[in-house]
Amino acid sequence: xxxxxxxxxxxxxxxxxxxxxxxxxxxxxxxxxxxxxxxxxxxxxxxxxxxxxxxxxxxxxxxxxxxxxxxxxxxxxxxxxxxxxxxxxxxxxxxxxxxxxxxxxxxxxxxxxxxxxxxxxxxxxxxxxxxxxxxxxxxxxxxxxxxxxxxxxxxxxxxxxxxxx
Amino acid sequence: xxxxxxxxxxxxxxxxxxxxxxxxxxxxxxxxxxxxxxxxxxxxxxxxxxxxxxxxxxxxxxxxxxxxxxxxxxxxxxxxxxxxxxxxxxxxxxxxxxxxxxxxxxxxxxxxxxxxxxxxxxxxxxxx
Numbered sequence: 001x002x003x004x005x006x007x008x009x010x011x012x013x014x015x016x017x018x019x020x021x022x023x024x025x026x027x028x029x030x031x032x033x034x035x036x037x038x039x040x041x042x043x044x045x046x047x048x049x050x051x052x053x054x055x056x057x058x059x060x061x062x063x064x065x066x067x068x069x070x071x072x073x074x075x076x077x078x079x080x081x082x083x084x085x086x087x088x089x090x091x092x093x094x095x096x097x098x099x100x101x102x103x104x105x106x107x108x109x110x111x112x113x114x115x116x117x118x119x120x121x122x123x124x125x126x127x128x129x130x131x132x133x134x135x136x137x138x139x140x141x142x143x144x145x146x147x148x149x150x151x152x153x154x155x156x157x158x159x160x161x162x163x164x165x
Numbered sequence: 166x167x168x169x170x171x172x173x174x175x176x177x178x179x180x181x182x183x184x185x186x187x188x189x190x191x192x193x194x195x196x197x198x199x200x201x202x203x204x205x206x207x208x209x210x211x212x213x214x215x216x217x218x219x220x221x222x223x224x225x226x227x228x229x230x231x232x233x234x235x236x237x238x239x240x241x242x243x244x245x246x247x248x249x250x251x252x253x254x255x256x257x258x259x260x261x262x263x264x265x266x267x268x269x270x271x272x273x274x275x276x277x278x279x280x281x282x283x284x285x286x287x288x289x290x291x292x293x
Contacts (some may be wrong), residue, residue, distance in 0.1 A: 025217045107213040125179065126214040133180050153174035157210045 006124070008045045015057045016041070018128065019064050025123050028112040031071045040064040061137065062138050065120060072116075110160035118153035121146055168193070174200050178196045 004161045018093060019040055023033035040063045044056070088157060109118055124130045132143040132150075139146075170193050176182050179192045194200045 021218055023181065025214075099240070103213065104216055108217055111214065111217065122214060126211050132176075146236065147176050148172060150179070151172040154175055154210050155171075156208050157214070158206045160215060161210065 004103075005045070008041065011044065011056050011060070012041055015060050017061050018057060022061050022123055022128060023064050023068055025111065025127060026065060026119060027068050027072065028100045028108050030075060036064055036067045036071065039067055055115065058130075058138055061124070065138075069116065107157075107161060110157055113160065114153055114156060117141075118149050118156070121150050122153045122157070125150055137165075168197055168199060170194075170200055171203060174203050175207060178204060273281065 004107065014158055016037060019037040023031060023036050027033060027036075034085045037060075043063055044060060072134050111122070114122065117139065124135045124138065125132075130138070133147045135146045136143040170190060173182065173186070174194060177187055177194070182190060194204065203287045
């Protein structure tokens with residue numbers, strides 16, 4: 001049984017921005033976030049993709065992440081982070097109003113330098129606001145590993161960005 | 166120098182500690198300047214990572230239109246003005262036009278281009 005068209009349309013409306021957001025941060029400009037997000041939705045609509053309604057978002061992000069990993073492995077080395085259009089103009093977001101564009105680029109570069117699994121965990125936690133259990137289920141690891149790796153990822157980011165960044 | 170609480174501080178920061186453990190770690194943080202600083206750094210990392218949320222610029226947002234449909238639309242945009250011109254001919258200029266007819270003795274009917282008539286009565290000699 002597959003996801004019917006109406007459910008797919010609802011899922012698209014609800015989750016497309018989150019999937020694109022995750023892919024864009026995860027790929028750091030090295031993948032076409034919108035293309036891969038659409039591919040994830042195409043797969044959701046395929047016969048056999050029987051996904052419970054409350055798991056659709058996780059399913060989509062997991063599929064999108066796998067698509068991005070395949071793309072990144074195919075297209076190494078990573079593209080430059082000079083594509084300024086990929087980074088939100090801080091002037092439009094009060095939360096980041098104090099961050100300069102250079103700081104955003106530094107952050108993106110630091111994120112890309114993390115091991116892929118740490119990067120996934122950090123994005124799923126900080127941007128998608130998933131719990132350790134959800135992240136663990138998505139990545140197929142234990143919650144204890146998520147806890148430990150997230151801590152290490154944060155320490156690495158702190159080191160890369162400067163302690164008082 | 167490590168106090169041994171750092172990983173727990175990270176989990177506390179994420180709200181992932183059971184209440185008993187959370188209370189213990191909070192008490193430690195209250196008395197440990199290094200862990201308080203760590204919490205501040207985690208907050209800073211979080212803010213910067215969250216700042217990477219992407220906006221898809223409208224000019225970069227692609228709309229998937231099948232190629233034949235896109236070609237037909239382009240043709241329509243280009244050809245529509247020509248088709249309209251051919252059907253309607255050159256634009257008409259509403260030139261004032263007055264037709265004067267003798268409408269019997271002394272009566273003059275003046276027609277303008279829009280089909281309106283203005284009737285005037287004049288002396289017979291003048292009407293001629």
